[in-house]
Amino acid sequence: VAAPAEIADAAREFGWPLVLKARRNGYDGKGNATVRGAEDIAGAWEKLGAGRRELFVEQWCPFVKELAVIVTIGRDGSSAVYPVVETVQRDHICHRVFAPAPVAADLGGRAATLAQRTVAAVGGIGSFGVELFLTAEGTILVNELAPRVHNSGHYTIEACVCSQFENHVRAVLGWPLGATAMVAPAAVMVNLLGAGQGPGRPVGLEAALAVPGAHVHVYGKSVSAAGRKMGHVTALGATLDEARARAEQAAQHIRFGGNT
C-alpha cells in the first residue's frame, strides 16, 4: 500500500482488523501495526514512516495457537526437521516455547510437512525458523519465515541431539546434518527480556544458576532496554509442566535493567 486510502480499500476486501507491515526489517513486533478500524489508519500510517517505508497489509488471522518449526536444509538438499513447538508471544515478542507442542500427532505432522515445504519453496541453505498459526478450524497457516537460526529453536541447544546452531554450521559446510530428536520428553524455554535501561549483566544470576536443571543463557549484550532480548532459560523435564516449573523458577530470579 502506498497511501492511507489503500488501507481503507483493503479493508473493503478483507474486513477489519488489518495488520499494516513494513516490507523490510521487521522483527519482534517492530514494523507492524494493527489497524482495527478506519480510525486507526492515520496513526498506523504515521507509526510506520508515513510513506517513507514500503508497506503492505495483511488480513487479520484469528488463531488459537502459534506453532513453530526449525528446518535445516543441507547443501545436498537434505533436510532436518525439528519437533513442532508451541510459542507464546507477549507484546509481539516470543515469550515461552513449549517443546514438543501439546497438539495431536497428526496436527504436528501437518505442521512439520508445511514447514519443510515452505523452506524448500524459497531455497537456501542452513537453519530456518518457520512460524505458524493454528486456527480454531485446525487450519495451519504460515505466519513468518526467518532465514536463520531462530528464537523458537534455542531450546534445541540442550533438548535435541544436534542443535539448530550446529546443524546450521553443518549445512553451510556441506556436512551431513545431525539428528533432531529430543533427548528428553519435554523442554521449555523462557525468554529473559530487559525490564528497562541498564547494564547487560543481570542481577539474580547466581540464584538462577542454583535452580537444578535450569540452563541459563546470557547473551552478553552491552546494555539492557525495555523488552530487549537479553538471554533465555531452558529446562528439560519428564513433562512440559515439570520443565516449565524449572525454567520459570530460574527466570524469575533474573532481572536486566529497570527499577529493582
Add this chain to the structure above:
Amino acid sequence: VAAPAEIADAAREFGWPLVLKARRNGYDGKGNATVRGAEDIAGAWEKLGAGRRELFVEQWCPFVKELAVIVTIGRDGSSAVYPVVETVQRDHICHRVFAPAPVAADLGGRAATLAQRTVAAVGGIGSFGVELFLTAEGTILVNELAPRVHNSGHYTIEACVCSQFENHVRAVLGWPLGATAMVAPAAVMVNLLGAGQGPGRPVGLEAALAVPGAHVHVYGKSVSAAGRKMGHVTALGATLDEARARAEQAAQHIRFGGNT
C-alpha cells in the same frame, strides 16, 4: 628413589613388578615405566632421565577394572559429584569411557565417596578427575588425581545436565554448581588418537558426522602424532551397548595421520 639400587631395595619390600614414576609432568603413560624384575631396572632408569628427574616407585596393583569420577568443588566448599564411570586404557592412554560404570550400586557409591574425600583432602577449587582401581577383592584404590577437567569426564558435555567444563567455570567464579545427573541412561566416549604424523584435520569426518547421535569432537591441534589425543566421540543410548555401537561406528571412520 635417587639411584637404581633403591629400586631393588623397594622390590624387597613390595615384590615385583614395581612401577617407576616421575614425580612431575607425567600423563598418558609418559613418565612411567613398569619394572618387572631386576633386569628391567637399568632400562627404566635410563628411560626416565637417568637421575635427571625426581622419581618414585609404587607397588604393582593388580586391578580388575579402572573407574573414574569427576568431582567439582565450589568456592564455598560445595561439591558436585558426577556418575562413576569405567575407563578402559590402551597403551596407558584412556581409550573408552562407559557411563555409568557397569558395577553394583554399592560399589559405585563407595567409589563416589572415596573420590569426593580424595579431592576434599587436597583442597582446591574446580573440576578434578579421580582415577580409581577396583581389585578382585572389591577394594577401591585411588590411582591418580588430576587437578583439572579430565578425559574421563568429556562425556559430561552431552550426557550430563551441567558438564565438567561448565561446573569448573561456575566453581572458579564462585557460582552455584550445576546438576551432574545424566540426561540419558547411558553414554560411551571413544578417544580419537593419532595414527601417526600428519595434519590435525582428520580424514573421514563427514562419514562420522553422518552417524545419527554421534557427537564428534576434533580438538583443532595443528598436527597429529602416533597416540596423540586428537579428538573424541560421545554417544548416548538407552543402554551402554547401544551408546557404544553409535560411538564406535562414528569413531571408526576417522583417522588422524599415518598411512591410509
